Amino acid sequence: MNLFKVFITAFLIDNVVLMRFLALCPFIGMSSDEDKSIGMGLAVTFVTVLATCVTWPLYRFILEPLGLVFLQILVFILVIASLVQLVEFYLKKAAPALYSSMGIYLALITTNCAILAVTFDVISKGYSFIESIVYAVGVAMGFLLSLLLLAGIRKRIRTSPIPLFLKGTPILFVAAALLSIAFTGFSGLVK
Numbered sequence: 001m002n003l004f005k006v007f008i009t010a011f012l013i014d015n016v017v018l019m020r021f022l023a024l025c026p027f028i029g030m031s032s033d034e035d036k037s038i039g040m041g042l043a044v045t046f047v048t049v050l051a052t053c054v055t056w057p058l059y060r061f062i063l064e065p066l067g068l069v070f071l072q073i074l075v076f077i078l079v080i081a082s083l084v085q086l087v088e089f090y091l092k093k094a095a096p097a098l099y100s101s102m103g104i105y106l107a108l109i110t111t112n113c114a115i116l117a118v119t120f121d122v123i124s125k126g127y128s129f130i131e132s133i134v135y136a137v138g139v140a141m142g143f144l145l146s147l148l149l150l151a152g153i154r155k156r157i158r159t160s161p162i163p164l165f166l167k168g169t170p171i172l173f174v175a176a177a178l179l180s181i182a183f184t185g186f187s188g189l190v191k
Helices: 003-013 024-029 034-063 069-094 096-102 104-108 113-124 129-158 169-188
Strands: none
Touching: 003 129, 003 169, 024 104, 024 129, 024 169, 034 069, 034 096, 034 113, 034 129, 069 096, 069 104, 069 113, 096 104, 113 129, 129 169
16 A cells, blocks of 8 residues: 555544544643644544554564453553653653643553554554554544644634634534534545
8 A cells, every 4th residue: 555645544634533432531631722722632642643553562472473462452552551661761851841730640541542543554454563553642642633733623622702602612612513523524535
């Protein structure tokens, strides 16, 4: 399969947040400003790509040949949890301000269904190792794009006259729904 097509499909057409409705908790919680969005997006990118790099060969060369496919969920979650711990240790030392601003959402990367979905998708779609990495990067960049788009919208919302009954979380969900509708326009991009 064409690597560009794999990337565009993961990035825009099957956007993990806006088209598949996964990872909504960090999408809403970490999009309050651009810096938090970028930090979360990069952390998720790191974990997603590394989880794919580790789980794909584990599945293909250990679980599948030994008939241990039923352990896939357990093994994949353990790999993701370990990688999140690495990110947490790094951020604690290298970027303490970002670490403290991420709060509980950093630990929630472990249970981020988008990361687990990527590891399952590359197996179920039969991607090669390189296609799997490209797909993982595309999904992670799509997640980052979604965060940045909502962060930009939230910045505008702060200064916009919003009816009282829509202020706060309701207007965020309306904005996210409109973003999702806009992303359906990409569905015809790659055939």
